[in-house]
Amino acid sequence: MSSPRVARRLIITRGIVQGVGFRPFVFRLATRCFLKGYVQNDTLGVSIDIEGEREHLDRFINSMLDSPPPQALIEELHWQDLPPLGYTTFEIKNSLPEADSTHKEALVAPDIATCEECLKEFFDPSDRRYLYPFINCSHCGPRYTIARDIPYDRVNTTMDAFIMCQDCSGEYHDPQDRRFHAQPNACPRCGPRLRLLDCRGNELPGDVLEQAVSLLKGGRILAIKGIGGYHLAVDATQSRVVSELRNRKRRWEKPFALMARDLEVARGVCHVGPQGDQLLLSAKRPIVLLEKKPGAKIAEGVAPGCKELGIMLPYTPLHHYLLRHAGDLLVMTSGNVTDEPIVFEDPEALARLKDVADYFLVSNRPIFTRCDDSVVRVNPEFGMRNSECGISHSAPRTPHSAILIRRARGYAPYPLRLASPFGKNVLACGAMLKNTFCIGKKHHAFLSPHIGDLENLETLEAFQQGIERFKKMLYLEPDIVSYDMHPDYLSTQYALGLEDGISKIPVQHHHAHVVSCMVENGLEGEVIGVAFDGLGYGEDGHLWGGEFLLASPQGYRRMGHLEYVPMPGGQRAIKEPWRMALSYLYYLFGKDFLETDIEFVRRLDKGKWPTVKEMMDKKTNSPLTSSMGRLFDGVSALLGIRGVITYEGQAAIELESASGGTDEGTDTPYHFELKEREGKILIGWHGLFEGILQDLLLGTPTPKVSSRFHHAVALMTGEVCKRIRGESGQKRVVLSGGVFQNVLLLRLCEGILGREGFDVYIHHKVPTNDGGLSLGQAVIADRQYLPQLKGAK
Template sequence: MAENEARGALSGLSQRERRRIEVRGIVQGVGFRPFVWRLAHQLDLAGFVRNASSGVVIEVEGKPDALDRFETALRSEAPPLARIDSIDRHSIPPSVCGEPGFIIPESSGGEAMQTLISPDIATCPACLADIADPAGRRYRYAFTNCTDCGPRYTIVERIPYDRPFTTMKRFELCPDCQREYNDPGDRRFHAQPNACPACGPKLELCDAVGVRLAVGDEITAAGELLAGGKILAIKGIGGFHLAVDASNEAAVRRLRSRKGREEKPFAVMVRDLAAARALCDISPEEKAALASPQAPIVLLRARQGLSLAPSIAPGNDRLGVMLPYSPLHWLLLREGPKVLVMTSANFSEEPLVADNAEALERLAGIADAFLMHDRPIARRCDDSVVMSMAGAVRLIRRSRGYAPAPVRLAESGPPVLGTGGELKSALCLVKGGEAFMSQHIGDMKNYEAYRHFDDVAAHLQRIFQTEAELLVHDQHPAYMTTRWALEQGKPTLGVQHHHAHLASCLAEHQHSGPAIGLTLDGAGYGTDGTVWGGEVLIGDAARAMRFASLEPMPLPGGDVAVRQVWRTALGWLHRSGVSPEGLECFRQPQSAQVLELLRKEVGTSESSSCGRLFDAVASICGLRHEARYEGQAAIELMQAAGGRIAEAGYRFGFERKPNRWLMLISPMLRDIAAAVRAGASSTEISRHFHRTLVGIFSEITRMAYLETGLKTVVLSGGVFQNQLLTETLARELESNGYQVLMHAQVPTSDGGISLGQAVIGREFLRGSYRGVDN
């Protein structure tokens, strides 16, 4: 009998398999191990799961069909904060089978742990259910979270990612929360921000000078203030918002006046998807982006006749919309107005406010009241912005919800830090085979922005346990990011702005190049000392050739013309041999003086900028003569086309210079001036203008192909936020057999160039960097 029992036991073991599974990606600190533990118990499997230097290691045994289902579920049912880059599986001899159960042992201490900090993630449905349950202990609790959601990056002070090293360290877990934290079967197992009303952060509502208001419920009282037209400063996940009732025009205008934000559109936060649909047309991709764990601001096509305040997005046919991504926001939108303007809490061009005392000081005179809490924010982090364009959801601003999740690179290499540009600044640290983009930092125009930049640079290297061997900066000598790099006492490299654009897009697509790069933006310092911005570069991260550029034109007053776009119009008409008399751009104050300077060739700089071309055309056709925010004239010119493009364009040409081709735009400018004098509308001009650009860049791409044989084309630079131009040009290029690469994971604007800088820096360290041939 004993012999039969032994034979039966061996037979049972022979039907079992054991597998070793190594999972790489963002799988630490995101609830992945308890997910594996629960999955193994559901399928009656034995073994263990533990953190390792490269990710997570699992050894699991059981019946083959159960193991197959286990492996499938690892990908299909992974926690929302997890990102799986690879799964490797190896069979283990059956002789080692026989473990009694499945456990989570302590992580190995004998090897250095790879630290990947998850981005902050919107509140999950399970936590929303907890908040809405009157019988639950987290009913209406504004700081509810679990391993599937809540703050991560913004609360991390240093690694490892454990509660004592986050801003939650001052909040000692109560017995109930501690039990959840210790239980692998609970969704709050090792959730570092775990808390409840008994032991966690608390709200306070203060008046304009910081005196706490005696109210029964802070959220209810805050909702009443908003409904009464007050401006409320609200402390969220990555910083403060300034909020007002989006239907109250007087309140929105008051916010604009106090914040110093003349016309730049505000974003709104709505109660739910149904409220978003009432405001905007929403495609399936846009719906998915709105409801995603990242919960970005999505730029949506606004419906006609909205009941919102007109001054939220004046002259703009799109509306930035987001859903509530924290319990506080979710509760507030059920107590107060259904739609709130939610804009970053700062005065114009200053960094986002994140600290309570800082908020009371810097927002004095702007906010009427403050809804604050006592959980410190370690890393200020703006809302991310996305847009659906050319078949994909593309990042316009990469910040909360995305930073610091890595972008996978084609190759590994030494650590390098790219410092970005002057506007839309963001850093990028490349380490191994991954690129870690920082959150959006903003425009480097003041000391506060410089301090924030310095803090983010140090923090990024600290949490990823590396020190950059090289700092790569823009070649512009006056950029604050350039000055910062040169002051660090480390090896540095200056790279050309548009080369960084090209390299960034190639790196995002893991394309080693070379490629034809159409790099179009407002301004970038050229190797010849002029302002570039309408460039065709051919090359890769190691080297590029300036194959062509837009015809250089004068900018009267230099940077002044970026805001007073009528100056650009006068300068470009003058160079094109067109008198501006009779056109609106000639009726602006000081236009006669500017023309005299142009005749004398005094006080101007040369520019091949495509962004400035948009400005000039917008002013020539009388659409806009002064830009209140960056890109305003270009946006309004695109919108004037009404989403349509003409069948035929204006005239253009090409001229061969000793070192490059010039794409001649003076014929087009002469045609546009003539069309305006003949009574053409801005809509008609915009449609023909966009068709002309498509023609110019399609033809120069063909010319580059004939010279090089390359069929891969990169579209990069802020101009490619223009949906009409981008989608039409991409379709035309693809129909002609080109492979078109566009940004999606990182912004096409200057917010993405730090990635290109960093990968160029690696080429420099390898000894293969040759720069840009002018």
């Protein structure tokens, strides 16, 4: 008979508890607490069957919750008391077989940057893994990109082909070793290897690492296989090779990402600051957008005309070696041809990049799932409204936070946990630009890594492949598919082409933006949603984008919007912002604007003017838009900042940059006219452009004009929200859409709204651009489907 002091508990943990050293941690903790039993992975998470004195069990559970492994996140922990069985040891058991695959809910950890312990071994000549580029342990290395299935065991990863040698196996089974149950564990004797190939696929003899360094120093372009795909790398200080990379990749002006040897090097070229330090050094290792220092010693072609640089620190052993020996700064741009997804399979890399790269640094460790680098922007003025793992919006304000621009490596596939579970399995297909998809299952929304712009067959195939792999890992088929209302989006066409048994629900673009921000902030009920972006298909058939909604997941009312204006040339007006400037001026002043003595008019191609005028007059290929993004484009072109773009958002980005981030403009900001029409607030911009033209005629400096424009938009946002509050009583405001990547505008809007007594919510877990749209689509479709289902009964 067992002692009354002895108890047994079956403990169930859910969250990021696989692939983060959680079972070895449990083993060591149980041993220290004098407990017996076992721990094992299953398709739901980690189960612990454990017994011992009650006091020791309580201490075990408290320690597990208080001090889990650095990359673990325990979302749920509950236990059941059972009769003691008299266990005599504690062990890690093999994973529980799939008794019921429909209950696959274990979360795969994101990929983790190389830890300090592994780096010390990597550079230690006496260590058996000296300069082994695949060194890892239970605290670092690839996770998501090598996982084929769950539970996260070696047999379910791309490492299953590599049989551990005796030494590695000894580490794997030693409870005191850092590699105890580290699934990707390997060494030079038994693990993956590097090869160096020329652009025809021929292997080069000699030391691979030394040759790679020599080639980079010699001004060659290397395609380097990483954790989630290929990078194209060159020495960032050599202007010739940077220019050559641009020509070969056909990426004419969009900034390249940089990788710096260490934080000191990053500080030498950028203003980093405390939040920048934290982001650069985090295990996620995103690309961080930071202000460039004057005189930064990099080639001008890295980020031509930009005041910011995208910079990251090494996150694989190979990166650390190259940055230590080949130069302090390397361009590390995604391994693709412009507009295509990142390449991640070796044959595909050689086929698609043979005309871009001179040499290929490849390995025989397969990547199962592609995953690009994440991109964040430091937001020095605003804090997260939520804790990283909670959903309460009453969490204390953190003074420095970041805005996610692209959510991928290091963040994906970690899901968002919802307070209210999905009633059905949902697939949300996202938008066209910056596409992601989202799968909703029970309490979790699984947002895919960044896929790219769905504008070609290659990206569509990556989108479809990603969906199939998520479905396999989560073992589900969707009951509902949601999609954007725009009929020409490939994501919409994909959704509509699915089998007839799936319920298909269209979701308005800006409604999805607002709800995505509501979900990550844990908001229920109605909010005032401010959705500013490039464009989204509206219910009236026009292209929306400067929207004020009264919204909830169940529906929305359009309360106000920017006045419509033609987009002469349709999509060409996006790539040629001068068309938008011309449209605003012609709409307001007729052809008399041609008599205005400003630089924009003087430089206008008078040969194109009659054609554009005819388009607008006859309403041919000139769709109407209420887009805030197009307004930013038009002002940028009018100020002579950017009349033609080479990458998405360039005109608006440079308009923000032109302001210098200053607060000038509060003295005499421009004004919008707020009018009532058909029960909505119609936001006119006549006064705005009159003010801008007056400043241009007076020779007012461009930074001051840009700053005044930003202030005018923020003040207008506050005024419209006050009117909506007066009608609805609602004081919670959600800011979403790609325009809010603009930190100056975001800072101004939150400041003005806060002073007016509003509670303001912004994105911090998913991108505010279209990369976060699928989250909103998933939740809206689920909430709207359930009432339909009840009504059908």
